[in-house]
Amino acid sequence: xxxxxxxxxxxxxxxxxxxxxxxxxxxxxxxxxxxxxxxxxxxxxxxxxxxxxxxxxxxxxxxxxxxxxxxxxxxxxxxxxxxxxxxxxxxxxxxxxxxxxxxxxxxxxxxxxxxxxxxxxxxxxxxxxxxxxxxxxxxxxxxxxxxxxxxxxxxxxxxxxxxxxxxxxxxxxxxxxxxxxxxxxxxxxxxxxxxxxxxxxxx
Amino acid sequence: xxxxxxxxxxxxxxxxxxxxxxxxxxxxxxxxxxxxxxxxxxxxxxxxxxxxxxxxxxxxxxxxxxxxxxxxxxxxxxxxxxxxxxxxxxxxxxxxxxxxxxxxxxxxxxxxxxxxxxxxxxxxxxxxxxxxxxxxxxxxxxxxxxxxxxxxxxxxxxxxxxxxxxxxxxxxxxxxxxxxxxxxxxxxxxxxxxxxxxxxxxx
DNA sequence: AGGTTTCTTGAACCGCCGTTCAGGTTTGGC
DNA sequence: GCCAAACCTGAACGGCGGTTCAAGAAACCT
Numbered sequence: 509x510x511x512x513x514x515x516x517x518x519x520x521x522x523x524x525x526x527x528x529x530x531x532x533x534x535x536x537x538x539x540x541x542x543x544x545x546x547x548x549x550x551x552x553x554x555x556x557x558x559x560x561x562x563x564x565x566x567x568x569x570x571x572x573x574x575x576x577x578x579x580x581x582x583x584x585x586x587x588x589x590x591x592x593x594x595x596x597x598x599x600x601x602x603x604x605x606x607x608x609x610x611x612x613x614x615x616x617x618x619x620x621x622x623x624x625x626x627x628x629x630x631x632x633x634x635x636x637x638x639x640x641x642x643x644x645x646x647x648x649x650x651x652x653x654x655x656x657x658x659x660x661x662x663x664x665x666x667x668x669x670x671x672x673x674x675x676x677x678x679x680x681x682x683x684x685x686x687x688x689x690x691x692x693x694x695x696x697x698x699x700x701x702x703x704x705x706x707x708x709x710x711x
Numbered sequence: 712x713x714x715x716x717x718x719x720x721x722x723x724x725x726x727x728x729x730x731x732x733x734x735x736x737x738x739x740x741x742x743x744x745x746x747x748x749x750x751x752x753x754x755x756x757x758x759x760x761x762x763x764x765x766x767x768x769x770x771x772x773x774x775x776x777x778x779x780x781x782x783x784x785x786x787x788x789x790x791x792x793x794x795x796x797x798x799x800x801x802x803x804x805x806x807x808x809x810x811x812x813x814x815x816x817x818x819x820x821x822x823x824x825x826x827x828x829x830x831x832x833x834x835x836x837x838x839x840x841x842x843x844x845x846x847x848x849x850x851x852x853x854x855x856x857x858x859x860x861x862x863x864x865x866x867x868x869x870x871x872x873x874x875x876x877x878x879x880x881x882x883x884x885x886x887x888x889x890x891x892x893x894x895x896x897x898x899x900x901x902x903x904x905x906x907x908x909x910x911x912x913x914x
Numbered sequence: 915a916g917g918t919t920t921c922t923t924g925a926a927c928c929g930c931c932g933t934t935c936a937g938g939t940t941t942g943g944c
Numbered sequence: 945g946c947c948a949a950a951c952c953t954g955a956a957c958g959g960c961g962g963t964t965c966a967a968g969a970a971a972c973c974t
Contacts, residue, residue: 511949512941519951535821537740541932551953552932562932614821618738620882621814631884638886664887665872665895668879672871679823681834683841684867692868699902713973714919722921744962754923755962765962 520558523548527569528612536615539566570616571629573609578636585640591648592705598641599693602670603677603686610678613671638663645701655702662700669693723761726751730772731815739818742769773819774832776812781839788843794851795908801844802896805873806880806889813881816874841866848904858905865903872896 526548530539541562545552559565581601588594602608620630642663648654670693676684694705729751733742744765748755762768784804791797805811823833845866851857873896879887897908 510941510943512951514950535825540930553934553954554952556933557951611821611824614817614824617878617882618814618817618821621817622738627882630882634879634884635886661895664891665899668875668887669868669872670875671878672873672875675820675874676837676871679820679830679833681837683838684871688867692864696868713971715921715971717920743960756924756964757922759963760921 516558523550523555523558523565524569524572527565528573531566531569531615532609532611536566536570536619541565567623567626570612570619571626571633573612574616574629574633577607577609578633578640582640585644591644591651591653592703594644595641595648595697595701596694596705598644598666599670599690599697602674602693603690605674605678605686608670608674610674614675614678634667638667641666648701648703653703657701665700666693666697669696719761726753726758726761726768727772727775730768731776734769734772734818735812735814739769739773739822744768770822770826770829773815773822774829774836776815777819777832777836780812781836781843785843788847794847794854794856795906797847798844798851798900798904799897799908801847801869802873802893802900805877805896806893808877808881808889811873811877813877817878817881837870841870844869851904851906856906860904868903869896869900872899 523544527539527544529547530543534540534543541552541555544565545555548555555565559568581598585594585597588597616626616630620626638660642659645654645657645659645662649656649659673684673689673693677686677689691706697703698705726747730742730747732750733746737743737746744755744758747768748758751758758768762771784801788797788800791800819829819833823829841863845862848857848860848862848865852859852862876887876892876896880889880892894909900906901908
């Protein structure tokens with residue numbers, strides 16, 4: 509009279525992770541259910557047992573991967589005492605093509621243009637991203653590390669700049685290297701927030 | 712003994728324009744040959760008469776649209792005397808979602824990740840974009856409009872920033888409006904180049 | 915008019931997946 | 945051991961859409 513226990517909580521995340529891998533590797537438009545199944549060591553019908561359609565699967569894979577990223581970021585940031593360190597950490601993340609999944613963002617953007625649901629999650633994630641930056645700025649101002657500046661304005665600026673630069677890095681632009689980006693962003697933050705970052709970071 | 716004259720020079724551009732429209736409207740992954748044919752008022756086989764495959768057609772549509780944009784930009788910029796006006800024009804372009812085809816860029820980026828040919832054109836176009844900015848900066852410095860600054864560094868910074876912001880604008884982010892972006896970028900340029908732009912522009 | 919080349923297109927072809935189905939296997943409880 | 949529910953999967957289905965074909969129409973020349 510008692511059923512077999514559900515496996516959702518194990519299988520779904522595993523399949524989502526596999527899907528994210530496939531998207532990174534082959535791109536969203538070339539991602540096939542068969543690829544995801546193979547990487548998750550199962551069969552296509554099994555994948556569809558947990559996700560009602562390919563579209564749903566890929567959408568959720570995209571958004572959940574991004575969400576995980578922010579959760580990790582928020583945790584790690586909270587562990588750093590100094591606001592300067594936090595800001596440096598944010599910048600370092602974006603410069604590291606692997607950590608900051610620019611590839612996934614690049615797939616998400618054009619779809620968000622047409623899928624209202626994706627558009628909403630995108631907006632939400634971006635707000636989280638900017639809020640994280642703005643919070644660091646305010647935190648630094650409270651601690652006297654940063655001078656006066658509009659935290660929200662700075663957040664929009666830095667978030668967009670990091671996005672743009674991360675794209676170039678992901679595309680392996682010869683003129684936009686991670687090191688150069690790092691230095692550029694740190695310098696910009698110094699000027700805007702009136703603090704010392706290049707020294708603190710390691711130079 | 713004499714053949715019918717070729718129509719390539721007329722049909723190809725027309726089809727490419729139709730393809731760019733379809734991409735903007737439906738996205739690259741949903742663009743069908745039938746859509747392009749319809750918009751170009753012809754038939755699918757006819758499209759394939761001028762382009763050897765769908766992949767080739769879409770690739771060329773993407774890159775040629777971007778290229779046209781830069782040609783127009785360079786012409787228009789050259790017509791402006793003042794370096795400040797030129798810089799303002801560049802920023803205004805990026806804020807205008809229609810002129811600066813962020814939608815096409817967003818489609819181009821993830822593909823450039825996997826298609827070496829697209830990657831090359833992308834790199835070339837971005838170089839052109841940055842060079843245009845750097846040239847304006849140097850021009851302004853010669854004319855005494857701008858203070859000392861590393862023109863190439865500034866170009867990388869502004870180009871990436873405008874890319875990132877243009878994405879947000881294209882996605883109709885409620886916090887990143889064209890007006891706000893315009894002001895933010897002008898202010899940044901003022902600080903970095905030591906000049907007055909907000910006054911000159913219209914405020 | 916006739917000949918040559920270019921262009922056009924309706925119809926058919928074909929491969930590739932997403933999806934469904936039908937039957938099986940596992941798991942846990944009585 | 946038997947039942948019920950959850951899971952799995954090989955095989956088949958079906959549609960969409962890129963591509964090809966073959967036959968014709970249009971343009972230009974002599």
